[in-house]
Amino acid sequence: MTALPDASFAPPPGYRLRLPGPTEVPEAVRAALGRPMINHRGPEFRALLAATEELVRPVLGTRNPVVFLAGSGTAAMEATLANILAPGERVLVASHGQFGERFAEIGRCLGAEVEVLDFTWGEAPDPAVIGAKLREGDYGALLVTHNESSTGVVADLEALGRLTRDTRTLLVTDSVSGLGGIEMRQDEWGVDIVVSASQKALMCPPGLGLVSLSERARARVQRNEGMPRFFFDFRKALAAAEKHETPFTPNVSHLAALHTALRLIETETLPKVLARHHRLAEALRAGGAAMGLAEFTKAPRRSSTVVVFEVPAGLEGGDIVRLMYQRHATVIAGARNRLQGRVIRIGVMGGHDEGTVLTDLVQLESVLRELGHAVSPGAGVSAAAAFLAG
Structure with missing residues (x-):
């Protein structure tokens, strides 16, 4: 028996899963x-x-x-x-x-x-x-x-x-x-x-x-x-x-x-996997900071698998999440708890590379600008790239 494909739940072209889980599967x-x-x-x-x-x-x-x-x-x-x-x-x-x-x-x-x-x-x-x-x-x-x-x-x-x-x-x-x-x-x-x-x-x-x-x-x-x-x-x-x-x-x-x-x-070796996660998370943080996104995490031990940004004053986290999907087919997370509307969360889990994080920042900049948040063009990508080159 051959079943016909059902397109009703197929993701849109260019779909990017950037949640803090589930993550993209290699x-x-x-x-x-x-x-x-x-x-x-x-x-x-x-x-x-x-x-x-x-x-x-x-x-x-x-x-x-x-x-x-x-x-x-x-x-x-x-x-x-x-x-x-x-x-x-x-x-x-x-x-x-x-x-x-x-x-x-x-x-x-x-x-x-x-x-x-x-x-x-x-x-x-x-x-x-x-x-x-x-x-x-x-x-x-x-x-x-x-x-x-x-x-x-x-x-x-x-x-x-x-x-x-x-x-x-x-x-x-x-x-x-x-x-x-x-x-x-x-x-x-x-x-x-x-x-x-x-x-x-x-x-x-x-x-x-x-x-x-x-x-x-x-x-x-x-x-x-x-x-x-x-x-x-x-x-x-x-x-x-x-x-x-x-x-x-x-x-x-x-x-x-x-x-x-x-x-x-x-094959990659566990030390290199852990170092890659840490490096990409720090690059994402650097890019976010350059765009005026304060990190929610205040503890000295910060996650290497998820980065949590505070939503700028006057904006709502759900709007950022929605536009990232509507404009770029990229799925990031907000919060479904006491932080609802106040934070956005981006996963840094699995087989990602530098291009993944730089793409996140390009798309995030465009959405923030559309919502009225002042961002110097290319600031996030430049900051992340400088970190990655260091």
């Missing part, structure tokens, strides 16, 4: 998605799963086993909490943006006793404040967003790991928007669980979550008084992983895509 990764389907209980799949796990471990900075889940990053976050917390157990969330709030909401929905330390959006979680709070009580876990894509702030996981390493509190981090574009040293920093997903710096379509668990996190998973779970039961997943299998039907094509994406990272 052609080699797209091709991997179209490989013939294989037996998910056969030797080919076991070899694929084993090879993918081995390739992702250096990106995580771990020798831990990695659980792969059919689901989004949020699914991996929920699965993690369901596996390490017991009903009514206390958990501390160091929240500095939208996804810290999500971690807290998931914990409450599961029946945990959630306490939240709120930090100003745009600032980083303060390890001293968190340490003082941890000393006040017995917490099963400390939850923190590694790379807060709503604000562009990166948390100091190394400092937080020193706080929890010798306690019963597990350090759990959401690095959905960080892994693959920002350094992660899970074992060295004492991070017990890293939660991530496929659709951001790992350059794959949405739909694949991954969770890396330390030895003491795995011990917590095995206790009998945990939350009810079935499909997302890490006890089953870890036992299956020892045989390079999954307990239930996996998203085979996504794993093939992730394997290819990780091979691309391995």
Whole structure:
């Protein structure tokens, strides 16, 4: 049977996906998605799963086993909490943006006793404040967003790991928007669980979550008084992983895509991938500053995978997002939270190069000028180019 193509959801010519996730998928990764389907209980799949796990471990900075889940990053976050917390157990969330709030909401929905330390959006979680709070009580876990894509702030996981390493509190981090574009040293920093997903710096379509668990996190998973779970039961997943299998039907094509994406990272080398992300993000910041766009992020650790600009006075973020699409077929992000209308966000994730960022700035300048914001012609591109040449 041959189905006719449906053009109703096809993107317009010249479409550019510049969100902070999902990101553009490299052609080699797209091709991997179209490989013939294989037996998910056969030797080919076991070899694929084993090879993918081995390739992702250096990106995580771990020798831990990695659980792969059919689901989004949020699914991996929920699965993690369901596996390490017991009903009514206390958990501390160091929240500095939208996804810290999500971690807290998931914990409450599961029946945990959630306490939240709120930090100003745009600032980083303060390890001293968190340490003082941890000393006040017995917490099963400390939850923190590694790379807060709503604000562009990166948390100091190394400092937080020193706080929890010798306690019963597990350090759990959401690095959905960080892994693959920002350094992660899970074992060295004492991070017990890293939660991530496929659709951001790992350059794959949405739909694949991954969770890396330390030895003491795995011990917590095995206790009998945990939350009810079935499909997302890490006890089953870890036992299956020892045989390079999954307990239930996996998203085979996504794993093939992730394997290819990780091979691309391995070929470029991880240090060069991380350096490229940092360099492009800094060039975008330099260009934005030259056009009068102040950076929303105030913390010293700024994201290498998303740049967050404040919207100039008199303008509305949604108008910038809308015109970028209407005039240039380029999709950037605003905010769907308390920052709505106040910021725009541009992703620097995956296989981008200098031309990507320079194009962003050319298009952004034209939109800002159309909306009445005074910009010296070529100022953004010139500033970014000067940075890149330095």
